[in-house]
Amino acid sequence: MIIFKRLKQFYWPDKAYLFGAILFLILASGITIVYPIVLQLTIDQAIIHKHVQLIPYLSIGFILIMTVKGLASYLSQYWGDMFGVSAVYRLRQALYKKLQYLPYHYYDNAKTGDLMSRLTADVEGFRFFLSVGLTQLFNFAVLVGFSLVVMFYYSLELALITLAMIPFLCIAVYRFDKRVHPAFRKIRLSLAGMNTRVQENISGMSTVKSLARENFEIDRFAETNDTYEKRNLATAGIWAKYFPLMELIGDISVVILLALGGYFVMNGQLAPGELVAFFSLVWYIMDPLMNLGFIINTFSQSKASGERLLQVLDEKEDIQSPEHALEPKRLEGHVVFRDVSLVYPNEEKPALKHLSFDVRPGEVIGLMGSTGAGKSSITQLISRFYDATEGEILIDDHSVRAYDLTALRKNIGFVLQENFLFSSTIRDNIAYGRPDATMDEIISAAKRAEADEFIRKMSDGYDTVLGERGMGLSGGQKQRISIARALLINPAILILDDATSAVDMQTEGRIQKAFRQLMKGRTTFIIAHRISSLQMADEILVLEKGRIKERGTHEQLIRMDGIYRHVYDIQYKDRELIQSGMASGRGESL
Template structure:
């Protein structure tokens, strides 16, 4: 029960619904076990003693009990569902909230399909036990307890004989739970793997079709689907082995009841009506106990789901606001790195090695180097997506971690190499970082990003609804909207991570011209593979294997026979040859 105890904070605030539901269930169970008593009275008092004038009273009493039971069942089911629904509403919100604040380190290894499975299938699995399974378990205990009480009232000896097989049932149920719980945990993981495969396939459908890999993807999904099927079949096998044993134990009880109970009636130690009542009551015990496997099944699924949910809730947030964090509305944007060393995982190589540089307010810093050289790592540390292992990063003279996360990120505008747009209007996408932005501000940001003209050419202009991930726009158009989104928040620091890689040379020239105006008064970091994108920077930092190997202006670095010059020669070789031939 440890899993349920740890998730108590989500369902216990709504305990009143659960308690009232259980009270009404107690009424339902009480009325249910009265039926055999009415049967005993009818047989012994009305039929055998020939008191037929009692028939109307017995009938009316029976109908009233049925009506009362119907009302009690309604409140039990409604309040039980309300308890489960309200509980998982809070749980789902907590999970989603947790996902928003988990560090990038978590998402480096997390799979989208697996997370979606936890927020949907696992949450629903946990809810189903809260709404239905838990009540069924309590109902089983109450129904068996009350039935046994009446049986002992009629005949203690017959009740004891009937209970003789119960220890065997307890052992069987215990062994069943030991085997079925790991099986359901395995099913949950397999389902998450299958969901992840579907999500990846749909996201990468352009690549699949462009390489004619449809049959290959069908095969990969078939493997995941087969694994899910095999695990379910294995679990069904466990159920198939244990359920007949539990059923057999129940029927042994019936045989013992009929044999010994009949002998008691023959010897005058038990009335015929009491034997009939006993026969009904034993099914009130056997039925729930035969369903005990189903309840254990449900409990195991719920427990497995709860464990997977706790795995998310227990994740550590290693990037967070410290006590007394500085809340700054506007920063100057002075960034300093002092001997910063960073690695993403303890088993990874160092991503940055003793990085030191100074970026005064309003200056433009270019970052260039091969893939994996550490360029993006620098900007991710500035945004506090990760914390450095050693060294310190200063922002306006204060350690970066001394500021609140909101203060830091509200003052940083980021345009990533792969632009992500939401399935909403263009206007909402541009103003995402500043929802209260005026239309004039939104349009001004779009104009600076060279996006206004193509937006106005669309059917509904700025109110045009975009498809998933900006479907319907070219790569360059998506990137320009992302640039407008960064400009709209009026950041002190602007980070352009290969921001013009998806646009043509003519559009890049227009955006660069617009950036010259936008970057005035802002500290700007430009990550680029094209030298043309950063040759105007105040300082260019050349990265290699996590280290700064060269730094200086474009002209200074071109005159050095180093990394930058080699990149320059490669990129401008064809152009220079063309110019020479033209001459």
């Protein structure tokens, strides 16, 4: 019950629905007990003692009572559903909110399919117990309690025998729960793994098809699906073992009660109608006890689901705004790194080692280096996606940890190497960071990003609805919409992570021209592999294994004859060879 205690905050505010459902459940269960009593009166009084005049009254009374029971059952079920639905609405909202504020590094290892499974299948599993299983549990307790009271009234001996049989059923149910709960936990894990496999396959379908790996993916999914099937079959085996056992215990009880009850009737200790009523009450106990397996089943599933939900809710939000955070509307953009080192969570080797540099407001800094050199790590520290392991990062003479996270990040514009566009209109995608932006501002940002022309040629212009992840747009078009989105928020600090990598040389030239105007008065970090994207920088930092190996302007680095000069020679010699080849081709054609 620890899991349910920890999740109490989500369902206890709706306790009025639960209490209402229980109240009408008690009423419905109490009325159910009336049926055997009416049956006993009909047999003993109306039939055996020939009091025929009682039959119309018993019939009308029975109909009225059953009508009340039907209404009470409806209200009990409806309010039970309201209790479960309202509770998981609050739970789902809390989970989604938690996912928004979890630190950046959480998503480094998180699997999308697994998270989707938690927010859907696991939440639904928890809801089903609150809506159905919990009320069924109360129904079991109330019905068994009421039945035993009437059974003791009819026959003390038979009631005691019935009570003696109940512990055997309870032991079987307990052992069933001990085995079925781990089985359901494994099923939940398998379902999450299967969802992850499907999600990754659909997202990477272009790669699958381009490499003709369809059969490999089919086999890989079959392996995951096979594990899910085996775990379901193992759980079904537990059901198949314990339910016949519980039924056997119930049947043995009925045979014993029938033999002893018949003996009491023959000796006059029990009237025939009382025996019939008693056996009806026996099934009112046996059926709920048999149904207890279903209740245990839903309870076990909800426990397994609750464990997985708490794993998300318990994740630490280790990067948060301080208690008295600075909330500037506009930063100047003075960025200072003082002996900064960074080791990512669950990693041993540092990504950055003792970096120090000072970027004045409005300066443009180029970051260059091979994959894993630390370029993106620098920009992620500025936005506090991660916190430095050692050293200090200052923005406008204050530590980045002193700022409110929202205020800090609203002053930083990102254009990433991998652009994400939402399944919404182009206008909404550009205005995502500033939903209050006017249409004129959106168009202006699109023009500066060289996107306005191709947007207007689309079917609905700025109101064109994009497919998932910008499906239908070329890589360069998606890149330019992302650039427009960054321009619209008018950030004090601009970070361009290979922002022109997906556009052709001609478009890159137009975007670079727009950037030169945009960068005036704005601190800019440019991550690029193309020398042409870095030439405008006031200073270029060449990184290698987390350290600054070279620094200076484009002209200074060319003269150093180091890493930068080597890359420059490769890129520009390749360009010269291409140009000479094209010229040679034209000469031959002439």
